[in-house]
Amino acid sequence: MIALLNLGSLILGLIAWALPVINLARYEKSNNRYWVFLSIMSISACAISLCFQIYSTYDRVKSEDWSALMDTMEATATVSAILLIFTILLNAVTLVLYRKRLTK
Numbered sequence: 001m002i003a004l005l006n007l008g009s010l011i012l013g014l015i016a017w018a019l020p021v022i023n024l025a026r027y028e029k030s031n032n033r034y035w036v037f038l039s040i041m042s043i044s045a046c047a048i049s050l051c052f053q054i055y056s057t058y059d060r061v062k063s064e065d066w067s068a069l070m071d072t073m074e075a076t077a078t079v080s081a082i083l084l085i086f087t088i089l090l091n092a093v094t095l096v097l098y099r100k101r102l103t104k
Helices: 002-025 035-062 066-103
Strands: none
Touching: 002 035, 002 066, 035 066
């Protein structure tokens, strides 16, 4: 179960980063009407990814696997923070660029 949660978290984290990059790549196209939807999906994927990590930690606590918790918590916390920060930054850049386009 933990392996599936970690795999799902990784895949959703990559999706959370890929969607704003797709938005930024499609910025030059004048008819990109779905940028808000893609940004919302990106933030949602990030949230679900972090939720999977919380459930993974909960599963380890429930099974009293303390050595695994002590070995992995630093990396889990660091990678989760990096995922959240970069997702917010990428979506903020997307918001700023598309907002400038709308005000012109």
